[in-house]
Amino acid sequence: MSLHIPDELLTALSSAERVVVLTGAGISAESGVPTFREAQTGVWAQYDPRELATPQAFARNPRLVWEWYEWRRKLIQQAKPNLAHHALVDLEQAIPAFLLVTQNIDGFHWLAGSRDMVELHGNIARTKCFEEGHVVGWWPETDDVPPRCSSCDGPLRPDVVWFGEGIPEQALRTAFDATAGCDLFISIGTSAVVQPVASLPLLAKRMGARVLEINRDQTALSVLADWSLRDKASQLLPELIRRLGYPTNAIDGA
Numbered sequence: 001m002s003l004h005i006p007d008e009l010l011t012a013l014s015s016a017e018r019v020v021v022l023t024g025a026g027i028s029a030e031s032g033v034p035t036f037r038e039a040q041t042g043v044w045a046q047y048d049p050r051e052l053a054t055p056q057a058f059a060r061n062p063r064l065v066w067e068w069y070e071w072r073r074k075l076i077q078q079a080k081p082n083l084a085h086h087a088l089v090d091l092e093q094a095i096p097a098f099l100l101v102t103q104n105i106d107g108f109h110w111l112a113g114s115r116d117m118v119e120l121h122g123n124i125a126r127t128k129c130f131e132e133g134h135v136v137g138w139w140p141e142t143d144d145v146p147p148r149c150s151s152c153d154g155p156l157r158p159d160v161v162w163f164g165e166g167i168p169e170q171a172l173r174t175a176f177d178a179t180a181g182c183d184l185f186i187s188i189g190t191s192a193v194v195q196p197v198a199s200l201p202l203l204a205k206r207m208g209a210r211v212l213e214i215n216r217d218q219t220a221l222s223v224l225a226d227w228s229l230r231d232k233a234s235q236l237l238p239e240l241i242r243r244l245g246y247p248t249n250a251i252d253g254a
């Protein structure tokens with residue numbers, strides 16, 4: 001199979017020194033990670049998302065919310081990063097100033113080896129104290145569901161951004177600063193309609209950067225992007241790396 005990659009895009013990428021990549025659910029869908037709604041099968045189908053993923057829901061029924069995230073962690077553990085995640089690690093290593101901004105909570109970019117990154121919506125593998133907000137990496141094994149914070153004895157919650165919560169200030173600032181100064185912005189597998197994230201590619205464009213979109217479907221960004229490609233990211237990104245002659249860490253079939 002040969003993919004059509006515009007020469008101009010290859011030139012832009014090979015000369016880019018500051019690159020920001022934004023990823024969304026589409027990149028992990030290629031690994032088989034279900035979205036929030038797709039994970040709402042079986043007993044979970046009866047709930048409104050606001051009963052499973054808001055601070056109010058957790059305050060009302062912490063066990064239910066904790067178990068919903070346990071279920072989603074299990075689904076994520078059945079999948080693994082794909083060639084698109086691995087290609088972004090190669091890109092990070094080839095580009096002088098690189099930032100990966102993800103809306104995904106599955107931690108797959110980190111697992112693949114990305115390090116210059118911001119997880120805007122947190123990471124489902126981490127927990128934090130519901131009362132005090134600090135991230136908790138370890139908790140004693142007890143029968144408590146959810147487990148309890150060792151410092152305040154309050155319940156622990158997943159370290160993800162729930163409906164009605166804002167993206168952490170620092171993460172957002174890092175994403176916007178890097179975007180304002182980038183020369184190439186790449187949007188992958190995101191519909192790019194939810195604010196404030198939807199502003200990122202527009203900011204890049206306004207500041208003179210080129211914009212590449214990789215998405216299976218057309219989005220609001222498609223008409224504004226310099227290039228909008230419908231290929232699978234897990235095929236297109238490794239091919240881009242290959243054509244540019246960048247070294248790759250990806251293992252076949254990873």
Ligand SMILES: [Zn+2]
Pocket residue numbers: 129130131132133149150151152153154
């Ligand atoms: Zn605490």
